[in-house]
Amino acid sequence: MSELLIAGGRVVDPARGVDGRLDVLVREGEVVAVAPDLARGGSYERVLDASGLVVLPGLIDMNVQLREPGRSADETIASGAAAAVRGGFTAVAVMPNTEPAVDDEAGAEFQVLQGKRAGKAWIYPIGAVSRGLEGKALAELAGLKRGGAVAFSDGDRPLRSAEMLRCALLYAKMLDRVVVQHPEDYDLAKQGVMHSGRVSTILGLAGKSAASEQVMVSRDLTLAELTGAHLHLGRISTAGSLELIRVAKHKGVRVTCDVTPHHLSLTDEAVESFNPCYKVDPPLRTQRDVEALIEGVLDGTVDAIASDHAPHSPEKKDVEFQFAPSGVIGLETTLGVVIEHLVHGRGMPLTRLAELLSAGPARILGLPGGSLAPGAPGNVTVVDVDGAWTVGPEFVSRSQNSPFVGWTLRGQARYTVVDGQIAYAAEPAPAG
Amino acid sequence: MKEAPRAAWTRRDLLGLRELSAEEILSILDAAQGFADISTRSIRKVPTLRGRVVVNLFFEPSTRTRLSFSLAAQRLSADVLDFTTGSSSTVKGETLIDTAKNIEAMGVDVFVVRHSAPGAAAILSRNLEAAVVNAGDGAHEHPTQALLDLYTIRQKLGRFEGLHVAIVGDIGHSRVARSNIWGLLKLGAKVTVVGPPTLVPGRFAELGVEVSHDLDAVLPQVDVLNMLRIQRERQGTLNFPSSEEYTRLFGLTGERLKRAKPEVIVMHPGPINRGVEIAPEVADGPNSVILDQVAAGLAVRMAVLFLVSTGTRRDPPAQLPGVTSPGEAS
Amino acid sequence: MPETILDGARLERTIERLAHEVVQRVEDPEGLAVIGIRRRGVPLAHKLAAALRKDRGADDGWPPLGVLDITLYRDDLSMIADQPVVRRTEIDFDLEGKHVILVDDVLFTGRTVRAAIDALFALGRPARVELLVLVDRGHRELPIEAGYVGERIETERGDRVHVLLQEFDGRDGVEVVRGGAAQ
Numbered sequence: 016m017s018e019l020l021i022a023g024g025r026v027v028d029p030a031r032g033v034d035g036r037l038d039v040l041v042r043e044g045e046v047v048a049v050a051p052d053l054a055r056g057g058s059y060e061r062v063l064d065a066s067g068l069v070v071l072p073g074l075i076d077m078n079v080q081l082r083e084p085g086r087s088a089d090e091t092i093a094s095g096a097a098a099a100v101r102g103g104f105t106a107v108a109v110m111p112n113t114e115p116a117v118d119d120e121a122g123a124e125f126q127v128l129q130g131k132r133a134g135k136a137w138i139y140p141i142g143a144v145s146r147g148l149e150g151k152a153l154a155e156l157a158g159l160k161r162g163g164a165v166a167f168s169d170g171d172r173p174l175r176s177a178e179m180l181r182c183a184l185l186y187a188k189m190l191d192r193v194v195v196q197h198p199e200d201y202d203l204a205k206q207g208v209m210h211s212g213r214v215s216t217i218l219g220l221a222g223k224s225a226a227s228e229q230v231m232v233s234r235d236l237t238l239a240e241l242t243g244a245h246l247h248l249g250r251i252s253t254a255g256s257l258e259l260i261r262v263a264k265h266k267g268v269r270v271t272c273d274v275t276p277h278h279l280s281l282t283d284e285a286v287e288s289f290n291p292c293y294k295v296d297p298p299l300r301t302q303r304d305v306e307a308l309i310e311g312v313l314d315g316t317v318d319a320i321a322s323d324h325a326p327h328s329p330e331k332k333d334v335e336f337q338f339a340p341s342g343v344i345g346l347e348t349t350l351g352v353v354i355e356h357l358v359h360g361r362g363m364p365l366t367r368l369a370e371l372l373s374a375g376p377a378r379i380l381g382l383p384g385g386s387l388a389p390g391a392p393g394n395v396t397v398v399d400v401d402g403a404w405t406v407g408p409e410f411v412s413r414s415q416n417s418p419f420v421g422w423t424l425r426g427q428a429r430y431t432v433v434d435g436q437i438a439y440a441a442e443p444a445p446a447g
Numbered sequence: 448m449k450e451a452p453r454a455a456w457t458r459r460d461l462l463g464l465r466e467l468s469a470e471e472i473l474s475i476l477d478a479a480q481g482f483a484d485i486s487t488r489s490i491r492k493v494p495t496l497r498g499r500v501v502v503n504l505f506f507e508p509s510t511r512t513r514l515s516f517s518l519a520a521q522r523l524s525a526d527v528l529d530f531t532t533g534s535s536s537t538v539k540g541e542t543l544i545d546t547a548k549n550i551e552a553m554g555v556d557v558f559v560v561r562h563s564a565p566g567a568a569a570i571l572s573r574n575l576e577a578a579v580v581n582a583g584d585g586a587h588e589h590p591t592q593a594l595l596d597l598y599t600i601r602q603k604l605g606r607f608e609g610l611h612v613a614i615v616g617d618i619g620h621s622r623v624a625r626s627n628i629w630g631l632l633k634l635g636a637k638v639t640v641v642g643p644p645t646l647v648p649g650r651f652a653e654l655g656v657e658v659s660h661d662l663d664a665v666l667p668q669v670d671v672l673n674m675l676r677i678q679r680e681r682q683g684t685l686n687f688p689s690s691e692e693y694t695r696l697f698g699l700t701g702e703r704l705k706r707a708k709p710e711v712i713v714m715h716p717g718p719i720n721r722g723v724e725i726a727p728e729v730a731d732g733p734n735s736v737i738l739d740q741v742a743a744g745l746a747v748r749m750a751v752l753f754l755v756s757t758g759t760r761r762d763p764p765a766q767l768p769g770v771t772s773p774g775e776a777s
Numbered sequence: 778m779p780e781t782i783l784d785g786a787r788l789e790r791t792i793e794r795l796a797h798e799v800v801q802r803v804e805d806p807e808g809l810a811v812i813g814i815r816r817r818g819v820p821l822a823h824k825l826a827a828a829l830r831k832d833r834g835a836d837d838g839w840p841p842l843g844v845l846d847i848t849l850y851r852d853d854l855s856m857i858a859d860q861p862v863v864r865r866t867e868i869d870f871d872l873e874g875k876h877v878i879l880v881d882d883v884l885f886t887g888r889t890v891r892a893a894i895d896a897l898f899a900l901g902r903p904a905r906v907e908l909l910v911l912v913d914r915g916h917r918e919l920p921i922e923a924g925y926v927g928e929r930i931e932t933e934r935g936d937r938v939h940v941l942l943q944e945f946d947g948r949d950g951v952e953v954v955r956g957g958a959a960q
Contacts, residue, residue, distance in 0.1 A: 212650070213650065213653045213654075216648065216650045216654065217465070217654065218565050218566070219565045219584075219586030219587035219588070219620075219622060220566075220585070220586075220587075289565070289566030330542070333542065334542050334543060334544075335562070335564035335570060336566050336570075337564045337585070338564060477864075481848075481849075481864055481865050484865055484866060485849075485899075489899075489900070490898075490899040490900075493849040493896075493899065494849070494850055494895065495848075495849040523849075
C-alpha cells in the first residue's frame with residue numbers, strides 16, 4: 016500500500032474554494048482526504064513536510080512539443096516528462112507535430128505508452144486535425160480519441176481552410192473534444208520572422224503583423240459561434256486578439272484561450288540582439304500587447320498559461336535569426352516566470368495561479384485532476400513561492416533554447432507528486 | 448593649422464551606423480579624407496596593414512562592393528582572401544559560425560561580411576576574435592555604402608546640418624536606406640523617404656524621417672536625391688504592378704529633375720537600372736555624383752579597414768532592451 | 778618635477794642657430810624644402826622656415842613648407858591605436874630633386890623617422906633628405922642620426938622629454954621628467 020501525507024502546507028484548490036493550512040493524504044494514487052491536522056491523527060507510510068510551502072493540484076501544461084517520434088536528439092517523451100516534473104507539471108498535453116505526425120490511433124497510443132514507460136509526468140496526446148498535418152483531409156478523429164487523444168490540433172500549423180475548421184469543429188463536438196488552433200493568417204504573415212513593428216523596421220527583418228493573428232482569430236470565432244463547438248485558441252499574443260475573444264466570450268461563444276510565459280514577459284525589442292532564442296511563434300509583441308495579455312490573465316479572459324515548450328538542439332538554433340527554427344523550451348521555467356511576474360510582480364492571487372496552470376487546462380481538455388477533491392488523481396505540486404533561483408544554463412530537457420537563461424526568478428516546484436509518488440524533489444526527500 | 452579633436456575610434460567592428468555617435472561617423476569621414484589623398488600619389492599604397500589578413504566573406508553575389516573592399520585592403524598592404532558563394536544557405540551543412548571560425552583559424556584579422564540575413568555580421572562579431580565589417584546584412588544595414596554617401600555629400604555640399612535628403616525607392620527592403628537614415632539623422636540632416644506605400648511603409652516615420660508617396664511634391668525641397676535601385680524581380684508581384692508604372696510615378700527623368708533645385712545632387716548606390724529609377728540623361732548629367740560615390744567608396748573602406756584594425760572595443764553581448772526584467776513591471 | 782632644458786627664449790635662439798647651420802651647409806638654397814612631421818614637427822618647421830628667411834633675407838614664398846602625416850607608415854598598429862587619427866599630408870609642391878629638411882621635435886628610437894622617410898618616398902623622389910630635430914635624447918633602435926640637432930640630452934629610457942609649443946601648450950620650451958615608468 017502506498018501512502019503519502021503532504022503535511023502543513025497552504026493548500027490552494029480553487030475548484031473547491033479551498034485556501035488554507037491543510038494536510039493532503041494521497042493513497043494508492045488517489046487523493047483520499049484534505050483536512051487540517053491529519054498528521055497528528057496517526058502514522059503514515061511517508062510524510063512530506065510542506066510547511067512554508069504552497070500545495071497545488073498537479074500542474075498541467077496543455078501545449079508542449081516532445082519531438083518523439085522523429086527528432087529524439089531535441090527531446091523525447093522521457094526527457095520531456097522529466098523536464099515537466101522538474102518544472103512542477105504532473106501532466107502535459109503533447110502536440111502532434113512529430114515525424115510522422117500523430118494522426119491516427121496507433122500514433123496516439125504510442126505516445127501514451129512511451130509516457131507510461133517514462134513514469135514521470137502523465138502524457139496526453141493531442142491528435143492531428145488533418146492527415147499528416149497537411150490541412151487537406153480530416154484525420155480519423157474518433158480513432159485518435161480511442162488511442163488516447165484528449166484534443167485535436169494541427170499544432171503550430173493553423174488550419175488555413177475555413178471549411179476544414181468548420182468540419183473539424185463539428186466532428187470534434189460529436190466526440191466531445193476541443194479543437195486547439197494557433198491562429199495565424201499565412202498570407203498576411205508572409206515570410207515574417209518577428210513582430211511587424213518599429214523594431215522589425217529597424218532590423219530589416221520581415222515582420223508578422225498583429226493583424227495576421229487577429230484576422231484568423233476573427234474567422235475562427237465566427238466558426239465557433241456557427242458550430243457551437245468548443246474552440247481553444249492557443250498562445251494568443253496580441254491585445255487585439257484578446258479583445259476579440261473577450262467580446263466572443265461575452266456573447267456566449269464556446270471559446271477558451273491560453274498564453275505563454277514568454278509572451279507575458281518579453282517584447283520584440285529583445286530581437287535587437289539577433290539572438291535566435293527570441294524567435295518564437297507567434298512572435299514576441301510590444302509592451303502594449305504584454306500589458307493587455309497580463310490584464311487578460313488577471314481578469315479571467317485568459318483560461319490557461321501553457322509553455323509552448325519547443326525544444327531545438329543548439330546546432331539548429333545557433334544560426335542566423337531568419338534561418339533559425341521558432342520556439343523556446345518552457346517546461347522548467349513556466350512556473351517561475353508566472354510566479355515572479357504575476358504573483359510577485361502584479362499581486363495575482365495564488366488561486367488564479369492554480370486556475371491558470373491546473374484547473375483551467377483540466378477543464379479545457381476534460382482531464383481528471385485540476386483539483387484535490389477526494390477521488391481525484393494523486394497529482395500534487397508543492398511550490399516554494401518565495402525561494403529565488405537562477406535559470407539554466409543546464410536543463411533537464413535535451414535542449415537548452417530558453418530565453419530566460421540567467422534570470423533570477425522567485426517560485427519553483429519543491430515536490431512534484433504524480434500518482435502519489437514523488438516524481439521530483441528539489442532536495443532529497445525526507446525518509447520515512 | 449586646424450586640428451579639430453575628434454573622439455578617437457575604439458571599436459573593433461563596424462556593424463551599422465545606428466550604434467555609432469555623430470563623432471564616430473565624422474571620425475571615419477575625416478580618416479577617409481586622409482586616405483583619399485593616397486589615391487592621387489605616385490605610389491598608391493601604404494604599408495599600414497602589412498602582414499594583416501582581410502577576408503571577404505560574401506554569401507551574396509556583389510562584385511562591386513567586394514572589389515572596392517579588396518582594392519582598399521590592398522592599398523593598405525593587407526593580404527586579401529576571397530570566400531564567395533552565391534547563396535546564404537549553409538554550405539555543405541556547415542553553419543555560418545563554423546564557416547567563419549574555420550577561416551579565422553588560418554589567421555584572419557578582419558572579416559568583411561556580406562549576407563542575406565539581417566544580423567549576420569553581429570552574430571559573427573559575437574563569435575570571432577577578428578574584427579568584423581558589415582558589407583551588407585539583408586535589409587538591415589550597409590554602413591560603408593552610407594558612409595561613402597555621406598562622404599560624397601560632405602565633399603559636394605560641405606555640411607549636413609539643415610540639408611534635406613530624399614531617398615527614393617524600395618525603402619522597406621533596403622539596407623542602404625536604413626544606414627543612410629541613421630547617418631543623416633545623427634549628422635543633423637532632414638530625411639524624406641519616397642516611394643509607393645507597398646515599398647515605403649508608413650512605419651518608417653517612427654525612425655524620425657518623413658514618409659512621402661509623391662516624388663513631384665518632394666523634389667523642389669531637397670538638396671540631395673538618393674535614387675535606390677529597384678529590384679525588377681519585384682515587379683508584377685504585390686509590391687508594384689510594373690516597372691513602367693514605377694518609372695511614371697517615381698523615376699527620375701530629365702523632365703522631372705527640372706522641378707528640383709538647380710544645384711541638387713543626384714546619387715545612386717548602383718548598379719543602375721537605366722530608364723527605370725533614373726533616366727540615362729540624369730545619371731550622366733551635371734547633377735549626378737554617381738562616379739564620385741564610387742571613388743569615395745575606396746577611401747571610406749580604406750579608413751574603415753584601418754580603424755577597425757586599430758580598435759579594441761567590442762560591445763558586450765547585447766543588453767536586452769525591452770526585456771521586462773522580473774518584478775520591474777510592478 | 779619637470780626639469781627645464783630650454784625656455785622659450787633659448788628655444789627661439791636654438792632654432793635660429795639651426796637655421797644658420799642649414800644655410801651654411803646647403804649648396805642650392807633654391808632647391809631647399811622644409812617638411813614637418815605631425816604633430817610637433819609642424820610648428821617647429823614653421824619656426825625654422827621663418828628663421829631661414831630671416832637668415833637669408835628671403836621673401837615669404839621660400840622655402841616651400843610641407844606637413845607629413847606618418848600614421849599609416851608606423852610599424853606597430855598597437856601604437857597607432859592610441860591615436861588612430863589619420864590626418865592629411867599636405868605637401869603641395871613637387872618633391873622631385875628637392876633637398877628636404879625633415880623636422881621633428883625629439884629623436885628617440887628612430888622609428889618615427891624611418892616611417893617618415895617611407896611616407897616621403899611614397900610621394901616623390903627628393904634629391905636629398907636631412908633630419909633636423911630640436912632634441913636628441915639617445916636610445917636609438919635604428920641606424921638613424923640627425924644632421925642638425927638643437928640640444929643633446931642624456932636620458933634614461935623611462936624619462937619623458939616634453940617639447941612644449943605655443944600652438945599646443947600655450948608656451949614654448951623643453952622639459953624632462955626623470956624616472957617615469959619605462960615606455
